[in-house]
Amino acid sequence: xxxxxxxxxxxxxxxxxxxxxxxxxxxxxxxxxxxxxxxxxxxxxxxxxxxxxxxxxxxxxxxxxxxxxxxxxxxxxxxxxxxxx
Numbered sequence: 540x541x542x543x544x545x546x547x548x549x550x551x552x553x554x555x556x557x558x559x560x561x562x563x564x565x566x567x568x569x570x571x572x573x574x575x576x577x578x579x580x581x582x583x584x585x586x587x588x589x590x591x592x593x594x595x596x597x598x599x600x601x602x603x604x605x606x607x608x609x610x611x612x613x614x615x616x617x618x619x620x621x622x623x624x
Contacts, residue, residue, distance in 0.1 A: 551576065594620050 553561065558572075565575045594617065601613040 590620070 561572050561575050561579075565572045568575060597613055597617050597620070601610060601617065604610050604613065
């Protein structure tokens, strides 16, 4: 997950509960809290990109589909992705 560009120092404010969880995770991983925060952000961004790609694939399938039942199922899945369960 490491980036090949020059690191940029950034300050963030975390709630007490999140900071406690980050410190606990850092102890378990034997890493710094900064490294854990960076890894969590990177994995979160990757998850967001994957969700966006899934949405676009479903939308593409919907536009290409001729089957009414499949169209309804795809619409429901897209609605869940957009608005939640």
